[in-house]
Amino acid sequence: MLTQVQSLPFDKEDLTKFAEQRKEPKWFTEKRLEALALAEKLALPEPEKTRITDWNFTNFNYDTTATSVQTLEELPEQLQKLLGKNEKAGNVLVVRNSRPVYCSLSQELRDKGVIFTDLATAIKEHSDLVQKYYFQVTPMNQHKLTALHAALVNGGAFLYVPRNVTVTVPVQSIYYQDAPSSGLVAHTIIAAEENSQVTYVENYLAAPSVGEGTANLLSEVTVGANARVQFGAVDHFTKDIVTYVNRHAKVARDGNLQWALGQMNDGNTLSENATLLEGDGAACDTKAVSIGSGAQKQNFDNYIRHIGKATVSRLLVRGAQKDAANSIFNARTKIERGASQADGEQTQRVLMLSDEARGDANPILLIDEYDVIAGHAASVGRVDPDQLYYLMSRGIPKEKAEKLIVEGFLKPVVDLLPIEGVRVQLAALIEGKVG
């Protein structure tokens, strides 16, 4: 393929100035500039069956501002509602227009050596530690979008849990965009050291005032040996925000990672979720639900790579498509040579509510080892007209009946989500999005 140098709407000078204002350490600015050069020459990813070449990944205001608040009560009500009652107890980061406006971590966790702060603060106060994890799970040069991310990163979170520390209360980040034409480029690092435990939940939402905007989100999760991480996310950007979201993890020996993802954006979305089961006995469980509506186009790629022996993966994805929404669901389970006794299982189900909706579920198993168990199931179907008739024959209007069917379709996954806060939020969002 030809390497094309595309001019980007920002250059080295812009980024240097941006970095200086933010008083970043030198290594971080150098990464930006290195990434800028990559972004200029790397191609966009080519997700199967979804054309993203005309999606706006580059033109947005990345240098937005926001004012800090002293207490959570000062935040817009919409945000307060997202805070779980446990999370409210202490460990919350609130980011508005990519700027941290509130951050708290309980004294107890601080005393145990837990670090939880926005990324800008983290690179100043814990520069070496951040450097140790930054772009270590996801390669910066994966494609143009990862490079753009590194060049423009303007927000994010850093969560570090030392060895043998168990964090019992969920840690939560909320990202809220309301500046016109703004873009959020948020980088999240979760590092759970050996034998630690933590639950992290991130929320993304936007106000209509953003209009056309962009989100380029990248989360890197490192699960140490025998550590347990639950990672929950609820994405809910407005319909004119283009989202690229990359959630990437690696799991060491006997580590355990659970993804609980509510992918409820109203705009075009490209999602890459990848887990590397590196250590022997590492395990990963992915549960994701989504609803497509309007003329939305979405592409969800879920990738699990078994490297260690006796690694286990489970993947359960359900998506409902309304209106003229079009979503592609890829699930790829790769079992490398040497990953003997690996056990990978994936199930994807897509339900379409209208004749114009399109959905596609592609199960892919790539197996280079003999002594393994691997299974997949995928189905794409339309709402059963008899089911709809049955519900309506009891006096339930068509829209309400469809809503029941979609909620029922997603419920088996929602009910199994391991994080209560995510379950509750999602139930409300599903209700809103299908209604």
Add this chain to the structure above:
Amino acid sequence: MTVPELKIKDLHVSVEGKSIVKGFDLTIKGGEIHALMGPNGTGKSTVASAIMGHPKYQVTGGSALLEGANLLDMAVDERARAGMFLAMQYPSEVSGVTNAEFLRTAINGRRGEGNEIPLMKFLKTLDKKMDMLEMDQKFAERYVNEGFSGGEKKRNEILQLMMLEPKFAILDEIDSGLDIDALKWVAKGVNSMRSENFGCLIITHYQRLLNYIKPDVVHVMMNGRIVKTGGPELALQLEAEGYDGMKAELGIKDDETVEA
């Protein structure tokens, strides 16, 4: 208050271009229970589906009026809210939706926004009706008809009937697949509905159910229309002579466009 009336006149129904129901007439008033009997494939379920508005069934002629309003002009849910109920021969399963949630949504759909049934009242009523049908309370929290046995599905249809309290109900082979105990519970449920404001059409093959739910009128349907109407004794006569006997008596030939 006037007694409700369901008036079906000269109804013609086709399925996939094939004419199945050919001139069906029936009037039921509140307080009456009618039985509709007839051999397999004669169009009984087709009548029921057409009255309820199943999209596969095209009404090609005739009318169906509920208290003077034309049911055939209404969407399925509107017919239900107007007061119609159909206990289906083959009820659908709805995964992920509990019976209780389903019933509450249906009841509130009828009552309208701002007039929702209080949760406690709903639960108490549900409890009571389930008891009457000898249904285990756990069925309230199970997904609609999912994994239910044939008999459990039928009882669930009657539970919905009792909870929704329609003006008219059509029970399509509610007795098939029921053992004698379940048959008695179902009959008890239906009998508990009897009132001036409730009329019922029981579609059945067998006379057995009619021992427990006494019909006022019995109709025999063959080849897409009612061929004979009488009192409860007609059901006994059918039981004794069989449908072939009645065909011979009425001089009806098998119609090749209708098959069993």
